[in-house]
Amino acid sequence: MPQPIPYQGSKRSIAAQILTMLPTDIDTLVEPFAGSAALSIRAAYSGLARSFFLNDLNAPLMDLLSLIINEPDRIASDYGRLWHQQRGREREFYDEVRARFNATRRPDLFLYLLARCVKASVRYNAAGEFNQSPDNRRKGRRPESMKEDIQAVSRLLKGRTRITSCNFTATVQHLNPVTDLVYMDPPYQGTSGGRDSRYCSGVERSMLVTFLKDLNELDVMYMLSYDGRKGSKTYGGKLPEELKLVHAMIQAGRSTQSTLLGRQDVTHESLYLSPALIERVDSVAEKLNRIATWSSPSTQLEMALV
Numbered sequence: 001m002p003q004p005i006p007y008q009g010s011k012r013s014i015a016a017q018i019l020t021m022l023p024t025d026i027d028t029l030v031e032p033f034a035g036s037a038a039l040s041i042r043a044a045y046s047g048l049a050r051s052f053f054l055n056d057l058n059a060p061l062m063d064l065l066s067l068i069i070n071e072p073d074r075i076a077s078d079y080g081r082l083w084h085q086q087r088g089r090e091r092e093f094y095d096e097v098r099a100r101f102n103a104t105r106r107p108d109l110f111l112y113l114l115a116r117c118v119k120a121s122v123r124y125n126a127a128g129e130f131n132q133s134p135d136n137r138r139k140g141r142r143p144e145s146m147k148e149d150i151q152a153v154s155r156l157l158k159g160r161t162r163i164t165s166c167n168f169t170a171t172v173q174h175l176n177p178v179t180d181l182v183y184m185d186p187p188y189q190g191t192s193g194g195r196d197s198r199y200c201s202g203v204e205r206s207m208l209v210t211f212l213k214d215l216n217e218l219d220v221m222y223m224l225s226y227d228g229r230k231g232s233k234t235y236g237g238k239l240p241e242e243l244k245l246v247h248a249m250i251q252a253g254r255s256t257q258s259t260l261l262g263r264q265d266v267t268h269e270s271l272y273l274s275p276a277l278i279e280r281v282d283s284v285a286e287k288l289n290r291i292a293t294w295s296s297p298s299t300q301l302e303m304a305l306v
């Protein structure tokens with residue numbers, strides 16, 4: 001699967017599993033927390049939606065996605081120029097680019113930083129400045145291979161993707177509850193109380209719950225990735241019963257850190273399905289059984305099973 005934007009927390013590795021739950025006749029796939037848009041890229045590749053709506057509060061990230069989709073040659077050549085300019089003075093060059101990015105928020109500089117920083121993980125200081133260090137063992141992805149992925153993503157999404165950079169709640173204004181499906185992957189609640197250095201912004205759990213209630217009232221089909229479990233450690237509490245969501249745990253493999261430490265900790269990611277989605281998907285239980293383990297199926301699911 002092409003992916004020009006390296007992004008920690010990307011759903012690239014479990015996108016296919018999540019998409020198993022999509023009804024067949026989706027018009028627009030809406031991602032209020034799009035990040036690197038891994039799910040939409042995969043859905044476009046598999047022909048699972050007609051159009052896409054990508055939103056993320058991180059404006060330089062959405063500017064970057066917009067360039068990748070709409071002006072692939074330009075962003076690929078900007079990246080290539082930066083990559084070649086770093087030669088022989090990689091460390092100093094990274095610091096210069098980071099300072100320029102913090103002053104200008106230019107998307108080409110952002111792509112270079114993402115390709116070179118430690119574990120592709122963005123980090124922000126209290127002033128909202130990108131402050132992640134470079135991975136000094138790597139020089140960042142080679143321009144030729146970056147260009148291939150940029151062009152592939154452009155071919156998949158150009159001409160049928162709307163991009164915005166707003167708070168997630170604003171996406172509801174553009175929704176068609178009958179034909180669209182919303183996929184949400186907010187920052188994890190384990191880290192979103194107070195300032196979350198991993199993203200430009202965190203999300204209050206109460207705000208998210210209110211948003212889910214609004215979506216339920218509008219009968220919107222949605223899926224939500226929210227926290228999970230690594231080994232025996234669980235991250236985040238469950239969402240309120242009154243939302244009537246079906247909750248399953250997708251096995252997402254072993255984390256890089258566990259592999260490095262030689263541990264067997266398997267990461268599980270929570271996937272919640274909305275009542276409107278359960279109603280529209282054929283053989284929900286059978287599909288979920290293939291990709292997930294259950295966590296207390298709700299009454300709603302029992303109804304679906306009947």
Ligand SMILES: C[S@@+](CC[C@H](N)C(=O)[O-])C[C@H]1O[C@@H](n2cnc3c(N)ncnc32)[C@H](O)[C@@H]1O
Pocket residue numbers: 007009010011012032033034035036037038039055056057058166167168169185186187188199200201202203
């Ligand atoms: C877990 S990441 C999403 C990763 C994405 N699924 C992918 O595959 O790359 C969460 C995203 O939510 C964004 N975000 C944080 N607060 C937000 C808000 N209030 N509204 C919209 N997006 C927000 C962050 O910038 C971040 O990109």
